[in-house]
Amino acid sequence: MDYLTIKYIHIISSTILFGTGIGSAFYVFMANRRKDIPGIYFATRHVVIADGLFTAPAVILQLITGIALMNMGGYELTDKWILLGLALYLFAGACWLPVVWMQIRMRDMAKEALDNDSELSERYWKYDKWWLSLGALAFPAIMIVFYLMVFKPT
Numbered sequence: 214m215d216y217l218t219i220k221y222i223h224i225i226s227s228t229i230l231f232g233t234g235i236g237s238a239f240y241v242f243m244a245n246r247r248k249d250i251p252g253i254y255f256a257t258r259h260v261v262i263a264d265g266l267f268t269a270p271a272v273i274l275q276l277i278t279g280i281a282l283m284n285m286g287g288y289e290l291t292d293k294w295i296l297l298g299l300a301l302y303l304f305a306g307a308c309w310l311p312v313v314w315m316q317i318r319m320r321d322m323a324k325e326a327l328d329n330d331s332e333l334s335e336r337y338w339k340y341d342k343w344w345l346s347l348g349a350l351a352f353p354a355i356m357i358v359f360y361l362m363v364f365k366p367t
Contacts, residue, residue, distance in 0.1 A: 233267040251327060302354075
């Protein structure tokens with residue numbers, strides 16, 4: 214593939230990654246603030262699906278196309294902006310992996326509460342706090358990665 218095609222895939226996958234992430238975060242955050250169990254179950258169920266359909270493939274494409282663009286553009290893995298971008302990408306991924314696990318558990322807890330006409334457990338709300346905290350760490354990391362990709366500071 215040529216450089217522009219790979220760059221196009223890289224940009225589209227970053228858009229999907231960021232858009233799905235921010236959209237998912239918004240809907241689960243809003244559902245949790247309302248404490249409406251059917252709404253929470255709807256949001257968490259669809260966020261889990263979206264992570265599998267959109268986020269995970271975009272994460273993989275970002276790494277593959279990023280490395281290809283680095284090589285095709287004559288950059289080195291030792292360039293400071295690439296090292297920082299990769300470190301932040303891995304940091305955001307390290308935040309995202311436990312979030313995926315929590316979202317699955319949160320979905321299951323919401324389904325159980327819905328089926329049993331009961332309240333959400335205290336564990337659900339602990340996961341919600343961790344989910345928010347990890348998202349709050351990953352979001353600025355990804356924003357900095359975007360900056361580095363665009364400006365490539367020396």
